[in-house]
Amino acid sequence: MSPGGADAKEAPKYTKKDFESDQDVRWCPGCGDYAILSAAQKTLPDLGVPKEQIVFVSGIGCSSRFPYYMNTYGFHTIHGRAPAIATGLKLARPELKVFVVTGDGDGLSIGGNHMLHVLRRNVGLTILLFNNRIYGLTKGQYSPTSELGKVTKSTPAGSADRPVNPLAFALGCGATFVARTVDRNIPHMEEMLRRAARHRGAAFVEILQNCNVYNDLAWNVVYDKESRLRYELRLEHGRPLLFGPPDERQAVIMDGVVPKVVRARDVPESVLWVHDEKNANAAKLLADLFAPEFPVPIGVFAAIDAPVYEEIMLEQEQRAISERGPGDIARLLTSGDTWKIT
Amino acid sequence: MGEVAAAVKGNGKSLKGLDRAVVRFAGDSGDGMQLTGEQFTTESAWAGNDVATLPNFPAEIRAPAGTLFGVSSFQLQFGSHRVYTPGDRLDCLVAMNPAALKVHLRDLKTGGLLLVNTPAFDRRNLDKAGYAANPLDDPALAERYRLHKVDMTGLTHEAIKDLPLNTKEKDRTKNFFALGLVSWIYTRPLEPTLEWIGKKFAKNRDVATANARVLKAGHAFGETAEIFNEHYAVEAAEMAPGLYRAMTGNRALAWGILAAAQRSKVPVVYGAYPITPASDILHELALHKRFRVRTIQAEDEIAAVTAAIGASFGGAIGVTGSSGPGVALKGEAIGLAVMAELPLVVFDVQRGGPSTGLPTKTEQADLMQALYGRNSESPVVVLAPATPGDCFYVAYEAVRIAAKYMLPVVVLSDGFLANGSEPWLIPDPETLPPIDVQFRTDADGFLPYLRDPATLSRPWVRPGTPGLEHRIGGIEKQDVTGDISYDPENHDHMVRTRAEKVRRVAQEIPPTSISGPATGDVLVVGWGSTYGAITAAVERAQRAGQAVASVHLRHLNPLPPDLGHILREYRRVLVPEINSGQLVRVLRAEYLVDAVGFNRVRGLPLASDEIHEAISQLLGSPA
Numbered sequence: 001m002s003p004g005g006a007d008a009k010e011a012p013k014y015t016k017k018d019f020e021s022d023q024d025v026r027w028c029p030g031c032g033d034y035a036i037l038s039a040a041q042k043t044l045p046d047l048g049v050p051k052e053q054i055v056f057v058s059g060i061g062c063s064s065r066f067p068y069y070m071n072t073y074g075f076h077t078i079h080g081r082a083p084a085i086a087t088g089l090k091l092a093r094p095e096l097k098v099f100v101v102t103g104d105g106d107g108l109s110i111g112g113n114h115m116l117h118v119l120r121r122n123v124g125l126t127i128l129l130f131n132n133r134i135y136g137l138t139k140g141q142y143s144p145t146s147e148l149g150k151v152t153k154s155t156p157a158g159s160a161d162r163p164v165n166p167l168a169f170a171l172g173c174g175a176t177f178v179a180r181t182v183d184r185n186i187p188h189m190e191e192m193l194r195r196a197a198r199h200r201g202a203a204f205v206e207i208l209q210n211c212n213v214y215n216d217l218a219w220n221v222v223y224d225k226e227s228r229l230r231y232e233l234r235l236e237h238g239r240p241l242l243f244g245p246p247d248e249r250q251a252v253i254m255d256g257v258v259p260k261v262v263r264a265r266d267v268p269e270s271v272l273w274v275h276d277e278k279n280a281n282a283a284k285l286l287a288d289l290f291a292p293e294f295p296v297p298i299g300v301f302a303a304i305d306a307p308v309y310e311e312i313m314l315e316q317e318q319r320a321i322s323e324r325g326p327g328d329i330a331r332l333l334t335s336g337d338t339w340k341i342t
Numbered sequence: 343m344g345e346v347a348a349a350v351k352g353n354g355k356s357l358k359g360l361d362r363a364v365v366r367f368a369g370d371s372g373d374g375m376q377l378t379g380e381q382f383t384t385e386s387a388w389a390g391n392d393v394a395t396l397p398n399f400p401a402e403i404r405a406p407a408g409t410l411f412g413v414s415s416f417q418l419q420f421g422s423h424r425v426y427t428p429g430d431r432l433d434c435l436v437a438m439n440p441a442a443l444k445v446h447l448r449d450l451k452t453g454g455l456l457l458v459n460t461p462a463f464d465r466r467n468l469d470k471a472g473y474a475a476n477p478l479d480d481p482a483l484a485e486r487y488r489l490h491k492v493d494m495t496g497l498t499h500e501a502i503k504d505l506p507l508n509t510k511e512k513d514r515t516k517n518f519f520a521l522g523l524v525s526w527i528y529t530r531p532l533e534p535t536l537e538w539i540g541k542k543f544a545k546n547r548d549v550a551t552a553n554a555r556v557l558k559a560g561h562a563f564g565e566t567a568e569i570f571n572e573h574y575a576v577e578a579a580e581m582a583p584g585l586y587r588a589m590t591g592n593r594a595l596a597w598g599i600l601a602a603a604q605r606s607k608v609p610v611v612y613g614a615y616p617i618t619p620a621s622d623i624l625h626e627l628a629l630h631k632r633f634r635v636r637t638i639q640a641e642d643e644i645a646a647v648t649a650a651i652g653a654s655f656g657g658a659i660g661v662t663g664s665s666g667p668g669v670a671l672k673g674e675a676i677g678l679a680v681m682a683e684l685p686l687v688v689f690d691v692q693r694g695g696p697s698t699g700l701p702t703k704t705e706q707a708d709l710m711q712a713l714y715g716r717n718s719e720s721p722v723v724v725l726a727p728a729t730p731g732d733c734f735y736v737a738y739e740a741v742r743i744a745a746k747y748m749l750p751v752v753v754l755s756d757g758f759l760a761n762g763s764e765p766w767l768i769p770d771p772e773t774l775p776p777i778d779v780q781f782r783t784d785a786d787g788f789l790p791y792l793r794d795p796a797t798l799s800r801p802w803v804r805p806g807t808p809g810l811e812h813r814i815g816g817i818e819k820q821d822v823t824g825d826i827s828y829d830p831e832n833h834d835h836m837v838r839t840r841a842e843k844v845r846r847v848a849q850e851i852p853p854t855s856i857s858g859p860a861t862g863d864v865l866v867v868g869w870g871s872t873y874g875a876i877t878a879a880v881e882r883a884q885r886a887g888q889a890v891a892s893v894h895l896r897h898l899n900p901l902p903p904d905l906g907h908i909l910r911e912y913r914r915v916l917v918p919e920i921n922s923g924q925l926v927r928v929l930r931a932e933y934l935v936d937a938v939g940f941n942r943v944r945g946l947p948l949a950s951d952e953i954h955e956a957i958s959q960l961l962g963s964p965a
Contacts, residue, residue, distance in 0.1 A: 021813070023825070052808045057652070060816075067813050068826070073805035075655050076815025077648070078678050084645035088652030088660065089805075091636050092611050096656070096805055117641040313636055320631040327633030329601045329771045337534065338587045338768065339388055341578075 014045035021071040027062060032183035032209035036130065037069055039186055040099075043193045044072075049097045056099045057086045059111055062137050062211075063103040063130040080111025083118035086125050087309075094310040097197070100127040104145040105135050108164055112144075119173035121309040122201040128193075129166055130183075130207050134215035152214075167287035167301060170204040171280060177203035178283060178301045182222050183210060188234075188298060195300055201308045221291045222298070231291045235299030240272035241286075243295040252295065259285055261294060277303040355565075356572045362421030363528060363576060364429030367520065368446045369438030369459075371405045371414045374517035379416020380763075381521055381538060385530035387588055387765045390578025391420040394874055396428035396947065397761045401618065401701045408470040413445045420528075422577040426874030428762070430949040434527070436520050438462060438494070440471035456487040457523065459494040459516065490569055494519045494560075501559035502552045511549070515556045522560025529575045532561060582767055589766035591730040591759030592619070595689055596626035598737025599661055600633045605738075606745065606777035609634040611653030613646035613662045618701040619757040620691040623663045643671035647688065651675060654684040655814075657781060657804030659741055663689035666708045667698065669752075673716045676750050680720045680840060682814045683791070683800050685744035687737070688722075692756040694945040703945030704757035706870050707921035712752040713899055713928070719837045721844040723751040724899040728873035730759050731766035735774075736896065742777045743847055748799040749840075754898070756920075758871045758947050785809030790824030798843040800824075848900040854908055858884055858891025864960050865912035866892040867937070869925055872918055872948050879953035883961075890957055898925070906933045914960045916940060918953050 019041040027033045044054065054072040058064035060079035067074025077085050082100045090098055100118075107115050107129045118125065134152070135141040141154040145166065149158035170178045177199040181192040189207065196203035208219040222228050233243035233252070241252040242264055249264040253273050264272075276282060283302035290296055365382065369375045376397055386393050396417040405412030419429035434455040437443040439462040450456060463476055483489055498516040505512075518535075525532055536554055543550035564570050603610045612635060614624040628637045636658075640646035643664055650660030660679075662672065669690045679686040692708045694700025708715075712724045723743055727736040733755055740751040782788060782801035790812045791800045803810045812824065820827035821836060857880060864883075868876040873894050883890040893908060895901070909915055909929065915937035917926035923939040930937055940956040942948060 023813075050808070052811055053806050055805050056813075067815070070813075071811055073811050074813035074815075075652070075682070076813065076817065077651075078674055078816055081644060081648040081675065084640065084648040085652035085655070087638065087640075087645070088611050088613060088649030088654075089656040090652075091638060091649065092609060092653035092656035092658035092660075093805065113641055114645055117645065317631045317634060317636065321634075324632055327600060327604060327630055327635075329597070329604045329633075332597065332600065332630070333587070333768045333771065334585060336587065337384065338585050339390075340583075340585050341390065341581050342583050 011048045011050045014051065016041045016045065018051060019044050019071050021069050023068045025069050026065065028213050030212040031062070032132065032211070033062060033066070033130065035183045035186060036128070036189065036207055036209065037066065039189045039193060040070065043190045043197070046194055047097070047197050053095070054097045054099070055089065056101060057082045057089065058101040059106040060137070061103040061106040061135075063101055064106060066101040080106055080109070081114060082106070083111060083114040083125070083127070087118055087121070087123050090123050090125065090310045091313060094124070094314055098125050099197075100125050102127065102129050104129065104131045104133060104143045104166070108166060108169065109144045115169075116173045119170055119175040119202050119204060122174075122176050122306050123309045124201055124311075126197045126199070126203045126205070128205050128207060130209040131166055132209045132211040132215055133163075133218045134211050136211045136214050140214035165287060166206045168284065171284045171287055171302060175204045175302070176201045176304045176306045178287070179204070180206045180208065180298050180301065182208045182219065182298060184223055185298070192300070195303070199303060201306055222296055231296045233295035233297045235275050235286070235297050235301060237275055237277045237300070240274050241297075242272075250295070252289065259289060259294065277301070280304055355570065357529070358572055358574050360574045360576050361423060362419060362425065363433045363574065364417065364419045364431065365434040365436070365524060365528070366415055366417040366432050366446060366449070367436045367524075368413060368415040368442035369436075369517070370407050370441065371400055371402070371412045372407060373414070373438045374514070375414045375416050375438070378517045378521045379418060381535045382524065382530065383418050383763060384534045384538070384588060385525060385532070386418065386420040387586065388531050388534050389420075389576070390581070391422065391576055392425040392579040392581060393418055393420045393763075393765055394425045394428045395762050395764070396758065399702055408439060408441055408467045410441045410445055410471060413442050415442070415446060420576055422579050424579065426878040427947065427950055430951045434524065436524060438517070438520065440467045440473055440477070443477060444471045444473065450487060452486055454487055455527070456483075456489045457520070458489070458491055459520070460491045461493055461495040492523070492563070497559060497563060498556050501555050505548050505552050507548055507552055512552065515552050518553050518557040519560035519563075522557040522562075523564045526561045526564030527570065527573045529573060532557060581765070585768045586765045587768055588763045589731045589734070590761060590763045591727065591733040591755050592622040592691070592761070593626050594727075594731055594733035594766075595663070595737045595753070595755060596623050598734040599627065599687075599741065600630055600635060601734070601771055601774060602659065602738050602741035602777055603633045603635050605771070605774060606659065606741065606779045608745070608779050609636060609658045611650055611658045611660055612637045613640050613649035613660070614638075614664065615640050615643045615646045615668060617643075617665050617668050619693055619760045620663045620665050620668070620689060622760070623689060623691070643668040644675060647672040647675040647686075648678075651679050651682070651684060651686055654679070654686055655682070655805070657802065659685060659687070659745065661687040661689070661741070663691065665691050665693045665701075666695050666711065669708065669711060670715065676722065676752075677716045677718070677720045678816050679750045680716075680722060681816050681818075683748045685748055685802070686750040687740045687744050688750060688752045689737075690752060690754050691760045692754060694943075700945040702757065704871065704947060705920050705943065705945060706754070706756060706872070707924065707943065708754060709869075709898065709921065709924040709928075712754055719841065721841050722899070723747070723749060723844055723847050724754060725751060725896055726754040726870040726898055727759060728870065728894050728896065730762050730764050733759060734769075738774055742775060743850060745777060745779050745802075746799065747797050747843055747847055748802060749843060754870055756871050781807070782810065783807050789822050790814055791819060791822050793822075797846055798839060845900050848903050851897050851900070851902045854893055854902045854904050856891050856893055856908065859889055860891070861911040862889030862891055863913045864888075864890045864916055864957055865909065865914075866890065866916045866918065866953070866957065867895065867909075867925070867929065868892065868918055869895040869898055872920065875948045875950040875953055876918055878950035879957060882950070882954050883957050888957075888961060890961070895925075901932065909933055909935045909937070914938070914963070916956060916960050918948055918956065920948060
């Protein structure tokens with residue numbers, strides 16, 4: 001049933017070029033979306049899925065122009081609804097490899113409800129959420145991930161709403177795969193896309209992305225060389241949570257039930273927090289860590305096995321057919337209480 | 343209630359023949375009146391009568407017992423001729439408590455049969471119903487109606503006193519006493535109900551025994567008690583020969599979709615969010631996975647319709663169903679299906695509104711919403727079934743048109759059709775028109791918006807087809823290529839093309855059938871569930887020798903090509919609707935005819951009497 005499974009035909013050897021469409025890319029020069037597009041086009045050949053089996057579904061916003069630039073099937077829909085559209089598509093065609101491309105406004109504001117449900121249902125979708133903490137297409141209003149007090153056109157005195165944390169949200173919804181990567185860290189982004197695309201069920205990837213026009217360097221903490229060296233924490237399964245420059249390595253440990261940063265050399269190896277992708281509870285604690293009090297974790301926070309929505313639905317259908325045969329409308333119409341008039 | 347014959351049987355009770363009767367069972371929400379009415383309907387259908395029903399129940403699931411707003415009722419008309427409506431005035435009212443009497447007595451004909459359950463008329467229930475004194479003690483009641491005071495509760499308990507059930511459980515069976523009694527009064531067969539009880543309570547033998555025994559006790563009470571000196575027979579109706587079943591509108595919509603799925607060999611995805619009175623379509627479809635109908639109970643109305651659209655993009659038939667408030671939420675997404683030119687079927691089971699309105703009551707006020715309730719120029723096809731059984735054909739036709747023309751089709755059912763049932767002549771599915779879905783697989787010369795010259799539909803491509811990878815979406819696109827286009831002339835062209843595509847569906851519409859003379863004084867034009875009331879009123883006028891005809895529209899957009907011509911063949915045009923005048927506005931705008939409306943918006947079906955009255959008035963008015 002899954003793409004690349006036993007019933008899928010073998011994919012030709014693709015290159016990045018095979019996934020480039022004939023459309024001119026129309027994002028602002030310098031936009032972080034270019035790097036994400038390039039990474040997607042570069043990683044798709046590694047999936048071994050025939051390109052006609054791949055669909056990109058998007059909502060509305062700068063990120064949602066993405067499908068036009070991919071030489072696959074694509075559907076640019078309406079604001080916030082891509083997860084629901086993609087759910088219907090997977091229900092109709094479980095064998096397709098479906099990506100959802102969305103942003104912080106599309107996916108967490110107008111489409112927040114759909115995001116919740118697509119994650120809890122564990123629909124087999126790869127969801128890429130470009131988080132630039134601003135509304136770009138509508139020219140610079142604050143978004144649900146903008147920091148408290150954000151001054152924008154719509155909040156000249158500073159925003160009064162606290163931001164949502166996309167990863168904490170996703171984990172709270174019961175997401176079975178949650179990762180974070182950065183548009184300017186191309187090898188890492190490619191690795192995350194590959195991991196997410198191979199996950200069974202809903203995979204949620206937050207991509208920290210730069211809007212150089214309306215919210216430049218919102219993620220400077222992981223762009224600036226010095227800051228990145230100090231704050232970036234690479235999550236790797238089975239490895240301790242260590243970060244910082246080699247001469248002053250720091251560690252995140254648990255102090256009771258509270259995460260805490262300590263100098264690595266001050267603590268014995270036995271108290272180090274070893275990352276476990278299968279531990280969703282630990283992932284929820286990790287999702288709340290951010291600079292400056294804590295490092296900025298990137299990588300796979302959680303990757304859990306769980307029942308997949310469309311697989312359950314199709315199994316029910318196949319069981320019904322195998323037990324009682326395919327539906328027959330003529331028989332249904334005459335079933336139950338009937339009477340004859342002569 | 344016309345009497346046609348009379349006979350006296352051995353028990354000294356006379357059997358009178360009737361050609362039709364209208365009966366209403368009314369009681370508390372917990373009294374099982376819907377079930378009683380449904381069973382009485384089945385008995386009448388078995389007896390060979392034509393039947394029309396009107397269930398009426400409160401929106402509250404367990405409304406406080408004994409209150410006026412907690413009253414639930416089920417009305418039906420059965421007859422030896424064609425029955426078009428559940429009837430206007432009652433021949434027989436069963437009132438299980440004071441509240442039911444208070445709410446429904448006004449509909450009982452003078453001299454009508456009134457059966458009441460006396461123990462329920464205690465001080466507490468009288469207070470709740472707002473009766474200062476017990477109405478059963480008022481001699482005027484018995485003078486005006488043929489009142490029968492029956493201790494149904496007591497007789498029920500007596501009949502099953504030896505069964506190991508508690509008082510509450512025993513109480514609950516008293517509706518079968520009422521059913522048994524009324525079944526005797528109208529000489530209905532008990533077999534279908536006994537059979538039903540056996541099946542329904544197969545796992546609880548005591549309850550099955552109790553219900554069966556109480557049913558028979560009610561029947562025997564009618565037969566033996568001194569108070570009933572006559573009862574009635576309604577001869578079997580002259581109905582087309584064939585195999586029949588009882589059909590409700592919601593089930594018929596669901597089965598129409600199943601038939602379309604089987605015939606088209608394309609899976610269906612049905613997206614829905616629970617809403618009264620449309621939820622039963624979801625429940626019904628969810629039972630039939632063998633037809634490759636995949637149901638999703640979505641997180642909201644928008645997800646329900648967008649999941650259907652996503653499925654259509656994937657090469658399935660996307661269907662969503664709701665009521666007016668839900669369809670309002672779906673508006674933007676329906677526009678996406680218009681723009682992306684994908685098949686989509688939307689069921690709107692209309693109810694009283696606006697806002698939450700009257701969730702369990704019927705209305706026809708979503709026509710304008712279906713036609714125009716979206717941003718910009720967003721034309722869709724609109725169909726409306728006329729009877730519960732007709733819902734089957736209309737659902738099937740909606741899928742056929744949506745797939746052939748690649749566009750959304752809205753089906754306007756309503757609460758009356760949804761829950762009402764009729765004896766339905768089972769069709770041979772082979773006689774349904776084919777649904778010939780052709781997915782494009784040829785990459786040679788493929789362009790996403792290259793149109794079929796006859797239908798103007800664009801090619802339907804299943805993702806997964808090699809060489810046809812393409813992108814579509816909600817942004818305006820260039821015709822033929824499907825590339826994004828902001829060109830002013832192209833937009834104007836596309837607006838016209840989308841409208842023309844809907845207009846071309848007119849080629850699917852058969853010649854309009856006129857009931858009555860081809861020219862005359864009054865033409866009554868209706869749509870949807872008013873079919874029965876209009877037909878009964880028009881036939882009555884025709885029997886009086888008046889030059890009155892009727893036309894009932896299944897196709898509301900596009901309208902039938904011959905309609906404009908037909909409208910001009912009559913001196914006056916009358917449009918009865920359960921809204922404040924929506925179709926009449928469309929007809930006036932479209933055809934420049936001076937059509938007048940007859941409008942009542944009470945949450946109830948129109949009565950044929952009042953339509954007849956409106957016809958008479960129009961006949962007397964100058965052109």
